[in-house]
Amino acid sequence: MSTYIFGHTNPDSDSIVGAISLAYLKNQLGEECIATRQGDISPETEFILNKFNADTPELKTSYAGEEVYIVDFSDLAQAPKDIKEATILGIVDHHKLGDITTNTPLECWIRPIGCSNTVIYEMYKAYDVEIPKDIAGMMMCAILSDTVIFKSPTCTKVDTKAVKELSIIAEIEDYKVLGMEMFIVKSAVGNATPRELTTRDYKEFSMGESKVGIGQLEVVDLSVFDEKKDALFEDMQKLKDEGGLHSVLLLLTDIMKEGSQLLVISDDNTKIEDAFKCILQNRQVWLDGVLSRKKQIVPFLQPLF
Ligand code: MG
Ligand code: MG
Ligand code: MG
Numbered sequence: 001m002s003t004y005i006f007g008h009t010n011p012d013s014d015s016i017v018g019a020i021s022l023a024y025l026k027n028q029l030g031e032e033c034i035a036t037r038q039g040d041i042s043p044e045t046e047f048i049l050n051k052f053n054a055d056t057p058e059l060k061t062s063y064a065g066e067e068v069y070i071v072d073f074s075d076l077a078q079a080p081k082d083i084k085e086a087t088i089l090g091i092v093d094h095h096k097l098g099d100i101t102t103n104t105p106l107e108c109w110i111r112p113i114g115c116s117n118t119v120i121y122e123m124y125k126a127y128d129v130e131i132p133k134d135i136a137g138m139m140m141c142a143i144l145s146d147t148v149i150f151k152s153p154t155c156t157k158v159d160t161k162a163v164k165e166l167s168i169i170a171e172i173e174d175y176k177v178l179g180m181e182m183f184i185v186k187s188a189v190g191n192a193t194p195r196e197l198t199t200r201d202y203k204e205f206s207m208g209e210s211k212v213g214i215g216q217l218e219v220v221d222l223s224v225f226d227e228k229k230d231a232l233f234e235d236m237q238k239l240k241d242e243g244g245l246h247s248v249l250l251l252l253t254d255i256m257k258e259g260s261q262l263l264v265i266s267d268d269n270t271k272i273e274d275a276f277k278c279i280l281q282n283r284q285v286w287l288d289g290v291l292s293r294k295k296q297i298v299p300f301l302q303p304l305f
Contacts, residue, residue, distance in 0.1 A: 003089060004066055006036045006057070006080075007116075008073035010202050013045045017142040018071035018116045019057050021135050022092060025120065026069070028129045033069070036060040038080060042200055044186040048141045052134040052170075069107075072116040074098035077204045077211070092119050094146075094154075095294055099206065114159035115146035121162045137170035144179035145186075148218060148255050152291045180220075183255055187219035189228070194235035197228070198250060202239075205298060208305030210246035213239055216293050218253040222261060225252055229263070233283065236265040246305075247272065251293060259288040275300040 005023045007015020019035035026033040035057040041049070049056055064085035074091050075098030076083065083100065090107030091100070094116050109119050117139040124131050131139070143163050147155035150163075167175040189197055202215035215236075219225075225232070236248040247266035254260070263284045264272050272278075278285045290296045 001032075001067070003031060003033045003068060004036045004060060004063060005033050005069040005071060006038055006060070007071045008075075008078035008203070009038045009080075010199055011037050011039055011041060011045070012072075012201055013042070013048055013145045014116050014142045015072045016041055016045045016057060017048065017138045018092065018120060020054060021117060021120045021131075021139050022069060022071055022123075024132070024135055025124055025127065025129055029127060034058070042186070043188065044145060044182055047182060047185045048138055048145075051141075052137040054134060054138060070100070071120075074100045074110070075203075075205065076100055077206060092116055092123070094119060096298070111158075112156075114152065114155040115143040117142040117146075118156075118159045118162045121166065122158070131166070131169055133170055136166045137172060140166035140170055140172065140175060141178065141182060144175065145182060148253075148291050149176060149179040149183070151255060151258060152295075154292050154295050183218065183220055187221065187224060189217065189219070189224050194228070194231040195238075198232060198235045198239060198248075203293070204243065204245070205302070207246070207302050210305055211243060212301065212305075213243060213245050213248040214251070214293055214297060215249070216251040216253060216260075218255050218291075220254075220256055222252055222254045222257075225261075229284075232263060233265065236263065240265050249297070251287075251290070251297065253291055255291070258291060259286060260290045261285075262287050262290075271301070271304045275304055 005019045007018050023033040023035040037057045063080050064082040067087045067089050069090045071092045074093050088102045092109045094113050111119050140163050143159050147159050198215050204213045240248045250263040252261040269280055
């Protein structure tokens with residue numbers, strides 16, 4: 001019997017690479033584990049997997065009766081629909097603790113740092129397992145992605161140290177150059193449909209009795225959205241209607257200017273304005289310095305519900 005390891009729905013690079021890097025570690029420790037994913041990979045993740053010669057984990061959305069480790073989330077809203085019928089052996093994460101519970105004792109590695117792959121890096125050290133060159137390269141990229149090349153307020157010294165050490169194993173001379181290359185790939189939104197863009201990095205959160213969807217697109221220049229905003233708003237409205245959501249937010253993050261244009265479709269705009277002490281104009285506002293959904297958006301919104 002195998003155990004499956006996977007990250008959240010709408011997987012980002014941390015979720016995909018985390019499944020791969022944790023599965024390798026567990027296999028080295030004698031636990032037969034398979035990395036899987038809950039959804040399509042992003043262009044950024046594709047770039048990372050190609051660069052470091054890795055296969056895309058297999059798509060698997062149902063886990064009833066299986067044993068699993070979950071990576072990069074602990075919220076039911078980001079889990080497979082039948083997660084309650086699976087046995088969760090462990091959680092490796094760097095978000096707020098979600099609403100997933102277990103019936104049996106579990107292994108838990110949750111730290112308030114920049115990336116799940118940094119937590120996994122610490123696990124490799126704790127178990128004294130050597131990280132293969134290509135896996136080190138992927139883990140390094142996942143950390144650079146989640147921390148926005150160290151610019152995000154979620155980034156800690158543990159993350160920067162991990163990137164430096166992983167870059168040596170991966171034999172990457174200038175990790176910041178590779179990080180920028182990755183974000184340029186991420187910024188190419190040209191041919192994507194509005195739905196692909198609104199859900200590329202999209203999470204739903206239970207807030208009080210309501211559900212709120214929050215998407216984020218990180219690019220090197222916001223002008224790529226100039227012609228797309230109307231279509232994005234239209235699709236956000238559809239997402240809201242389809243999911244019976246209270247609000248759908250989309251952060252268009254400019255990683256060079258270090259801030260985000262927040263687009264809002266909501267039943268109650270004043271909640272959003274109160275949370276971020278701002279006034280919406282044409283359903284949007286620039287939030288200077290805001291790069292992180294988990295640290296600068298969710299904690300301010302949640303208490304208002
Ligand atoms: Mg993630
Ligand atoms: Mg992450
Ligand atoms: Mg992110």
